[in-house]
Amino acid sequence: MSLSNPWFVVALVGIVGWFHLKLIADFLNLSRLGNEVPDSMQDVVTPENRERTIAYQSSVARLDVIDDGIGLATTLGLWWSGAFGWLDGKAASVGWGAIGNGLWLIGVLFLASSLIGLPMDLWRTFGVETEFGFNKTSLRTFLLDRLKGLLLAAVLGLPLLALVLWIFEHSPLAALWSWLLVSAWGLLMTWLAPRFIMPLFHKFEPMPEGELRQAILALAERLKFSVADISVIDGSRRSTKANAFFAGFGKTRRIALFDTLIQGHTTDEIVAVLAHEIGHAKLGHVPRQIIVGLLLSGLMFGLLHVGLHDERLFSAFGVMYPSFAMGMVLFMIVYSPWSRLFDPLVSLLSRKHEFEADRFAAEAVGSPGPLISALKKLSHDHLAHLTPHPFYVWLHYSHPPLTERLAALART
């Protein structure tokens, strides 16, 4: 471990730099919480709502900073105490063969990081979110969700990981094959998730006959958008925050709406929100996002190939005997803060898509009015920051700030 090792320097600058970048963004964003309410939001923001927004956003920011601090301390602590070298020795003595030992190593680290993150997750859900009336989940549901998540990660993740490790043990072109395999796996998951995985956590029920269902079907027909079924998700069992989403490709599209969205909005508003989502599908946004994602993961696998064949990656973390599994872990520690540099680029594309989908929705329902009022309500109800700092937006937002969306909609 020394400054003459490039991996050591790149890891240190990345981990510490990313922490400080986020910290600066958090403080800049907090400093604008007290700014005047934008004109476009004056009609929905009451003084009481304003006060609650400031209190909520401050609590969330404090939690984020503490969470990031714990993450930084844990990573540096494990790194500089020599824990990776020690763990590598333990994994080698498990005696399950190269792939089995690798699965053990990554499994143990994954479990440990889940446990380390648990107290902050508990505080977020049962502290902040409960205090501001968003949380509806019970401790039992919360813990069951975590347990199901861990089991799913084991059932779905371990076979994939075993396959990737096997490829790395056997092929000089392993990075390329793994990239193709993981990409195919990811596409399969986007198909599987709404059908088999989300129902493990939420109850999906067919939307009952009535005005809303008729209005949604009429919209879909007008836009020539085939819908396989419309369901309602019991989001209110966990949180009062509202959402809508689409799932599926081609002819089997399912529309799923959170019950919380239905409860708080008029039919016109819900139809406008759905028109926005249909806009994403009609305008070809999803394949474009997938292609960008594939290119970025291709870059990652290319760099992983370089890292796995460079002993200095291992010595930077005090690991004596290079193995593929440990190499992947160490590479991800080095790479993940740097990969965040691409987030703003991905968000730039995503923000452009949001504006396009908004315009599509306004045209589809014949007026920007319903979407404007739906967006205002969501922002009001979720206690959203009304004047986020541009640097924070650049770093974190995948959607444009509300005021920009409202301004663009008002121009249509």
Ligand SMILES: [Zn+2]
């Ligand atoms: Zn959107």
